[in-house]
Amino acid sequence: MSIVVVGSVAFDTVITPYGRVDEALGGAATYFAVAASYFCPVKVVAVVGDDFGAEHEAVLLTRGVDTSGIERVPGRTFRWGGEYSRNLNERKTLFTELNVFETFAPVLPAEFRNTPYVFLANIAPQLQQSVLEQVEKPELVALDTMNYWIEGSLDALKTTLRQVDILIINDEEARELSGAYNLVEAAEAIRVLGPASVIIKRGEHGATAFLKYGVFTVPGFPLRQLADPTGAGDTFAGGFMGHLASTGDHSMEGLRRAIVAGSVLASFCVESFSLDGIQGLGSEQIASRYGEFQALTRFDDI
Amino acid sequence: MSIVVVGSVAFDTVITPYGRVDEALGGAATYFAVAASYFCPVKVVAVVGDDFGAEHEAVLLTRGVDTSGIERVPGRTFRWGGEYSRNLNERKTLFTELNVFETFAPVLPAEFRNTPYVFLANIAPQLQQSVLEQVEKPELVALDTMNYWIEGSLDALKTTLRQVDILIINDEEARELSGAYNLVEAAEAIRVLGPASVIIKRGEHGATAFLKYGVFTVPGFPLRQLADPTGAGDTFAGGFMGHLASTGDHSMEGLRRAIVAGSVLASFCVESFSLDGIQGLGSEQIASRYGEFQALTRFDDI
Numbered sequence: 146m147s148i149v150v151v152g153s154v155a156f157d158t159v160i161t162p163y164g165r166v167d168e169a170l171g172g173a174a175t176y177f178a179v180a181a182s183y184f185c186p187v188k189v190v191a192v193v194g195d196d197f198g199a200e201h202e203a204v205l206l207t208r209g210v211d212t213s214g215i216e217r218v219p220g221r222t223f224r225w226g227g228e229y230s231r232n233l234n235e236r237k238t239l240f241t242e243l244n245v246f247e248t249f250a251p252v253l254p255a256e257f258r259n260t261p262y263v264f265l266a267n268i269a270p271q272l273q274q275s276v277l278e279q280v281e282k283p284e285l286v287a288l289d290t291m292n293y294w295i296e297g298s299l300d301a302l303k304t305t306l307r308q309v310d311i312l313i314i315n316d317e318e319a320r321e322l323s324g325a326y327n328l329v330e331a332a333e334a335i336r337v338l339g340p341a342s343v344i345i346k347r348g349e350h351g352a353t354a355f356l357k358y359g360v361f362t363v364p365g366f367p368l369r370q371l372a373d374p375t376g377a378g379d380t381f382a383g384g385f386m387g388h389l390a391s392t393g394d395h396s397m398e399g400l401r402r403a404i405v406a407g408s409v410l411a412s413f414c415v416e417s418f419s420l421d422g423i424q425g426l427g428s429e430q431i432a433s434r435y436g437e438f439q440a441l442t443r444f445d446d447i
Numbered sequence: 448m449s450i451v452v453v454g455s456v457a458f459d460t461v462i463t464p465y466g467r468v469d470e471a472l473g474g475a476a477t478y479f480a481v482a483a484s485y486f487c488p489v490k491v492v493a494v495v496g497d498d499f500g501a502e503h504e505a506v507l508l509t510r511g512v513d514t515s516g517i518e519r520v521p522g523r524t525f526r527w528g529g530e531y532s533r534n535l536n537e538r539k540t541l542f543t544e545l546n547v548f549e550t551f552a553p554v555l556p557a558e559f560r561n562t563p564y565v566f567l568a569n570i571a572p573q574l575q576q577s578v579l580e581q582v583e584k585p586e587l588v589a590l591d592t593m594n595y596w597i598e599g600s601l602d603a604l605k606t607t608l609r610q611v612d613i614l615i616i617n618d619e620e621a622r623e624l625s626g627a628y629n630l631v632e633a634a635e636a637i638r639v640l641g642p643a644s645v646i647i648k649r650g651e652h653g654a655t656a657f658l659k660y661g662v663f664t665v666p667g668f669p670l671r672q673l674a675d676p677t678g679a680g681d682t683f684a685g686g687f688m689g690h691l692a693s694t695g696d697h698s699m700e701g702l703r704r705a706i707v708a709g710s711v712l713a714s715f716c717v718e719s720f721s722l723d724g725i726q727g728l729g730s731e732q733i734a735s736r737y738g739e740f741q742a743l744t745r746f747d748d749i
Contacts, residue, residue, distance in 0.1 A: 367630065
């Protein structure tokens with residue numbers, strides 16, 4: 146089965162204690178699409194400026210991603226700059242230039258409209274809603290959002306959430322959206338808003354998934370060196386949705402495996418700058434890291 | 448096999464957003480002993496004042512704990528008071544009255560000296576060292592410590608660590624002891640100091656164990672309501688060591704199971720104030736929570 150992802154394509158300037166990149170290809174839709182492409186066909190809906198060249202598109206095309214839904218408009222592509230603290234656990238935004246992204250109004254090509262899996266990356270809830278109005282009875286819809294929309298567009302977000310199967314957000318966002326500090330309570334409150342499952346990303350601590358059938362946790366992979374956490378959350382979502390779409394198995398067991406697949410991709414993502422860690426992975430590398438997650442977490446009966 | 452634990456017995460005054468207790472029985476050795484007692488015989492070496500009554504000793508005796516190593520001296524028992532923040536993730540010490548603990552010089556009764564498992568709870572490294580000089584070739588020694596000793600008695604701590612098999616500390620202590628922020632690097636640096644295994648407690652995020660044979664993680668149990676985190680770390684250590692001593696299985700598989708057993712006991716501990724959560728547990732309750740940890744973490748092959 147295939148996925149359509151709607152979100153940002155960007156040029157990122159990122160400074161971490163381990164180096165920097167300037168205007169490297171990034172954006173939620175890009176990270177998501179590259180990660181998901183290891184498991185299933187992916188179509189991107191986004192907007193770019195006339196500075197988005199063939200070399201940028203090649204990153205997606207090489208991974209077999211359908212770029213026909215990327216709208217090109219005169220002007221500059223969305224740009225973002227951020228600097229991470231010494232321990233990579235805090236991030237300061239240096240600049241945000243929306244550019245062509247400011248007037249983004251996603252239009253799905255006709256042949257995208259019956260895509261069974263839909264991922265609404267972090268954009269305005271009103272735009273996420275407009276995407277849902279363009280798709281035909283998708284099998285599964287997942288959504289990401291952020292504090293900015295929770296604070297500024299809560300009503301629109303709640304309207305959209307009613308049509309969403311899986312919400313994928315981080316712990317602070319879950320707390321802000323629910324008003325509950327405790328994550329068990331937060332997830333419960335959010336599930337009342339619509340999503341049957343809530344997957345809470347916890348950075349270096351992994352993820353806790355409050356699924357339709359129960360709770361599942363996966364740890365962050367213990368890495369000696371994290372280079373750049375940018376895009377890890379979108380990469381997790383891409384690996385997760387990609388694996389889910391590839392199997393079509395929405396059971397508790399299927400969701401568990403897909404969450405670990407997402408964690409595997411995210412662990413590769415943070416080891417290198419920009420998309421470097423998740424381009425050109427071999428299926429053996431993915432299977433091997435999945436096995437390392439098993440070794441990290443398994444234990445026998447008492 | 449049996450365990451001897453050397454550490455504090457205290458009366459704790461604890462205030463959390465969910466209530467308070469005044470002068471409730473606590474202390475590292477107490478939490479450890481009660482938790483370990485579910486799996487194996489436990490002997491305590493500690494000091495108390497003449498305010499330590501039969502009702503306090505009964506808490507240990509009821510659990511079958513050998514209290515003959517608890518020295519009674521004139522004066523008041525160690526007292527500690529602490530207040531937790533709204534989210535229980537920060538703690539302010541309200542007062543510390545060392546009282547009879549100030550001149551504690553642990554003396555092991557002759558019949559304790561050949562105990563095969565030794566746990567050195569958080570006391571001065573010099574005292575921990577003196578305990579090691581009193582035991583006869585123990586099979587396994589584990590140790591806890593804190594920032595106070597890392598900052599003030601580093602040389603003595605390093606001397607003691609050379610004779611320790613397993614160090615059980617929290618993430619901040621691991622960082623301070625090693626000088627490395629990254630926990631993989633921190634554990635590596637600590638293992639050079641002596642302990643073959645380092646278990647890093649991460650509070651609500653569970654634990655990451657850098658064992659002789661590899662890395663193992665266990666999540667914090669997702670609880671709707673945490674009442675009081677006091678003693679959770681010592682309870683974890685007690686459940687871990689108790690299970691390990693009961694099986695004598697120091698293999699990777701044995702260590703994994705023991706770490707989960709420790710997490711099970713710690714999850715019961717934080718649900719109630721003081722020792723309330725870990726007194727009177729049934730073996731079915733422990734087995735059932737262990738099963739819940741399995742359900743929380745297991746996933747199949749990809």
